[in-house]
Amino acid sequence: MVHICEMHINGGWIIYLFVCFHTKFVNALKCFHCNNLDNPACGMYFKPYQFNAQPCNGKSENFKCVLQREPPKGREDWVGIIRSCYKIGSLSMNETNGCHRMRIAGFTTTATLCFCDTDYCNHSSHSWPPYASITTLTSLVLSLVWNT
Structure with missing residues (x-):
């Protein structure tokens, strides 16, 4: 009887995980849409x-998020961000x-396009996934706590 309950609980977790992962892949990819010519908060120091x-309009496998950087002609100190x-x-x-x-x-300029394929990944000027800084910070804190 205990084994049946354990299987039921484990089976419930398997269904739960399946639904979570399936939902992630069925939904459209979510990206930020802006440019710093219209709104400076979209620039190098992005304010998400x-x-x-x-x-994105369509299936996630047909799209990626993109962050485009280019210095417009005649404005050398300004970097265009899309x-x-x-x-x-x-x-x-x-x-x-x-x-x-x-x-x-x-044009005589060269643009840098940074592609990524996870939700909100075009938030950074370096196109890192949004959880990368959290993961790095958590790892640092854990290593400091573990070594003391």
Whole structure:
């Protein structure tokens, strides 16, 4: 009888985990959409609390979040930032996760496009996942506590 209860509880957890993971993959990818020409809070020192991430239009496997950085011509001290959804295959370039340089047709500047495929991942100027800084901080605190 105890084994049946344990199986029921474990089975419940398996169903719970399946629903959580299935929900994650079914929902559309959520990315920040803004540019620092219209709103300076979208720039290098991004203030995510001023923006709502929006779902990309379509299945998550067809989209990535992107953060584009480029110095506009004639404004050398200013860096243009665009955060949005990116439909995979829209440009002829390397679309793997990470940052890649691309020359923009008709311009002398080169843009850096940083791709990522998790919700809210285009929040950083370096396109790190949002949990990376929390994980790093937690690891540091745990290592300090563990070593004392």
